[in-house]
Amino acid sequence: MEKRDHHYIPQFYLRNFTDPNPPPKFKPYVWVIDLKEKTLRKRSPKNIGFIKGFNDTRDEDGNVTTIVEDKLGEIENKAAIILKKLLNGKYISRSERLAFAKFVFSMRIRVPYFKDLFSLVLTKPEYTKQFSDLFYDAPPPSPILDMGGIIRTTNAASYVLLRMNWCLIKAPEGKVFVTSDNPMLVIDSNNTKAAFVGFNKPDVQIIFPLSPSVLLKGGWQPNFSLLRETNAEWVQKINSLLLLNAQRYVYMSTGEVEDLFS
Template identity: 25%
Template sequence: MNDPKLHHYVPQFHLRRFTDATGRLWVWDRDRDRTFRTSPGRVAAEKQFYRLTQYEAYGHDPMTMEKQLSTLEGEVALITEQWLSWLRMMEPLDKVEISAADRQLVALYIAVQFLRTADTRDTLSAYAAIGDGEELTADEQRRLHTEVMWDEGLTNGLASRFGGACWVFARNETATPFVTSDNPIAFRTADNRRWLKAGILAPGVYIVFPLAPDIILYAYPGDPPFQKLSKFADCLSPVALDNSMVTNENSGQVFMASRFVLSNRSNFDAERAFALSIGTDLYADPVGHGK
């Protein structure tokens, strides 16, 4: 069996949840401001992205990381698919029964998803270039990135923090779907004023992660002001989201994206408008999602 050539840094099972009725994704290329339609297998991926070239010369399987990621994705796909089916039938404040093992796996998946993207590789490479005084080659970037991903202390530390957070789910019944991106784990400050790519472990920063066009997961740390949310842990939020709230959460995907924002519909007008505001104070006091 041939080794896979195209390695996805956002799993295909996640992308498939955001496809239209024909099984295709609508993609907005934020950098070039163009929209196109494609299959989940052809986006958020690069050739040999996780190939372990640093170990290949010693006779080790260079596809080990890609295979490990595939195993984790398969387990999490089954877990979250069950959650989605439950959440679509639940009443507000009903609780999702999450086993300790499932929580640990999904928390690890969230940590790995944050670390595995092209955006993280670019950030690591930029820091390394500052220290070394010159840009890294593509192979050096791959080696640095995969070594960071394989740092068990870092990965397990992030997974422990994310798994120990208060998870709250919200259901979107509006005409505006949640979108996702090629860097889908979004981080927001406690006052809802800013999305973050740095300082994600600062007190009060929480996770916003769209699981599907109609379901989103919030993971709140135990820091103030979120202690009061413990009564909603693992529950479907009682908040009825409106279009402005959904659009506001979608802005996080625009901010976090390396390049591509992905949806089951072709209209990206709201996302385009938000992109123009990045770096300004236009949305300095956004509408919250109603914690």
């Protein structure tokens, strides 16, 4: 039971958001906004984005196991290699796209925000109906999120993401994307009040920052290029949405926050 620090935001992912210009002899660090404490601090990737025992599950005998942590680790190990290829502009195969889709989807449902939201909304009848409408005839789940179910859901939903159209969006020089403790944005402009936004909506958009300079965008609308450049205003708009989407922490490669958000 030595695997106790469970990173809901993987360290390999956070390392992409470290400050590129640290002082001499400083270890790599990420700038962290704590929205609750209203502070800005420098933190090593290994010291942020984790909760002790967060992914624990129990076996048939009631013993705590690390099976979910192990499975997430397998997803991360593959994703780390593929992310490097994406950021270097290299081709990825269909199997690699599927593996990365698993990672991207896991980043929606493995975080504390989703676990808390899941528990909250499924105790309210209006949200239970919304869940039933989204998942058709599936019975309403328990308000306590089964961490083991995260792996099963991730494996199934990744095929939906695989069928979507995706592109990489590059920030202009001097501008950077941020990320957070809830880094996956799922936007449905036709239903902004929904607690659960389904991927089957025709206008749904998925936004997921890969690094300060590159963001992954997906949806059902056709893309005419796999790599696009954007402008400073759009970067600020997305950063502001990521800020609103955060539960408590925003992670950045710079401590100069004035121009990051609109």
